[in-house]
Amino acid sequence: MFIDRVSIKVRAGDGGAGVASFLRRKGLPKGKPNGGSGGPGGDVYLIADNSVPTLLRYERHPIWKAPSGTHGEGDFRHGKRGDRMFLPVPLGTTVRDPDGVTVADLVEDGQEVLVARGGKGGRGNAAFVTQKRKAPTFSEQGEYGEETDLVLEMKLLADAALIGYPNAGKSTLIARVSAAKPKIADYPFTTLTPNLGVVTVGERELVLADIPGLIEGAADGKGLGHDFLRHTERARALVILLDPSSLQDDSPKRQLEVLLNELESHDSELARRPRVIAVSKVDTVDSRDLEDLDLGVEADEFSALTGEGIDALMFHIADVVGTVERETPKREGYILHRPLNDEFTVHRSRGRWLVEGISAVRAVNLSDLTDPDAADFVAERLVTSGIAKALEEVGAEPGDDVEIGGIVFTFDPPSEHNNVFETFEPTEDDA
Ligand SMILES: Nc1nc2c(ncn2[C@@H]2O[C@H](COP(=O)(O)OP(=O)(O)OP(=O)(O)O)[C@@H](O)[C@H]2O)c(=O)[nH]1
Ligand SMILES: [Mg+2]
Secondary structure, three states: OOOOEEEEEEEOOOOOOOOOOEOOOOOOOOOOEOOOOOOOOOOEEEEEOOOOOOOHHHHHOOEEEOOOOOOOEOOOEOOOOOOOEEEEEOOOEEEEOOOOOEEEEEOOOOOEEEEEOOOOOOOOHHHHOOOOOOOOOOOEOOOOOOEEEEEEEEOOOOOEEEEEOOOOOHHHHHHHHOOOOOOOOOOOOOOOOOEEEEEEEOOEEEEEEEOOOOOOOHHHOOOOOOHHHHHHOOOOEEEEEEOOOOOOOOOHHHHHHHHHHHHHHHOHHHHOOOEEEEEOOHHHOOHHHHHOOOOOOOOEEOOOOOOOOHHHHHHHHHHHHHHHHHHOOOOOOEEOOOOOOOOOEEEEEOOEEEEEOHHHHHHOOEOOOOOHHHHHHHHHHHHHOOHHHHHHHOOOOOOOEEEEOOEEEEEOOOOOOOOOEEEEEEOOOOO
């Protein structure tokens, strides 16, 4: 099965929790805080790997989760970091986020992109010791790992793509010149998935792609539709095969018109791509008929059956591809780097002020909020992070309910008291 487009869900590992712990010695009172921090969760990467031919494994397993960090322990022992997860994808894979934005285009072996960041580990109580707070009894929870949906799409990396009607002889040609062994038969749409073949032409190697046949109306879904033209998008040049044999109802001239039209309606840039036009199966027509073809353009002639004209055709293709290579800079893959979204947002929802965003959740992410010490600390963080101010600006009144990270607080602005939030209760979703 040829899989060239899949949707996957990736989830980075969660951070381990920090721990609240105190040094204990037999017969001695509670000692210094020594709770270690949790380990960070593992990140998820996609990595281009030339030993991976298709996206098949992601069709079978669409959900991937990196390991979480482990929790901290007493005696300042920190949790273990969750291992990073590398998901291998074929060269030529583009990665789109749920908004359809292409975040990476992986074309070189080993090129990688971070797609989900592991959660930070929570800090242990030892990390919260200050002059004023000598024995904090709280610690942080770990952060959740990022989770995201992605669409992976594989576009073959070929030097030249063979375009033609069904039965035009595309597969026969690629079988003749390369080690590729595509299925060949005298019925249309024998080839259902693209094949790549490597041909040695003089000093260089050419990668040819055998694309399923194209017919009039493919843009409207006729035949196999335009789906496979996607694979020609990366080809440096196109080779358009015109079939003069009796297997075709349309004349070569008409075939050329239709094919150029279909290319144009898929992507006008494709219609302008440097191309080689070639008449196939010349063994089936006599030379006088060939002269009468009246294509209006220069065309090579060959027979994949007898081998006539094949060398010349391959050198011609290599020549055109070489020119394109010299004139256009090497196609580099790319990775879109976006800033970490540390912002929080405030809006009204179900009679509450809902504060969302990583920094907001981080502010309240403590192990035990019923501990007065922890509650004080959260209040402090809500002020320093700017959340309290933002709430006042949107019109939150003292006594209003505010929900952050699944926890509901009563708003108690700092202008009137020292504490921003007095009480809290877990929400129903949490319980
Ligand atoms: N006489 C002759 N027959 C050929 C030649 N090339 C291909 N054929 C025949 O034409 C038919 C179609 O060939 P394929 O290579 O399968 O054609 P295709 O373009 O790959 O067709 P689809 O995969 O259906 O799009 C087969 O019966 C081939 O044997 C040729 O040079 N001479
Ligand atoms: Mg074929």
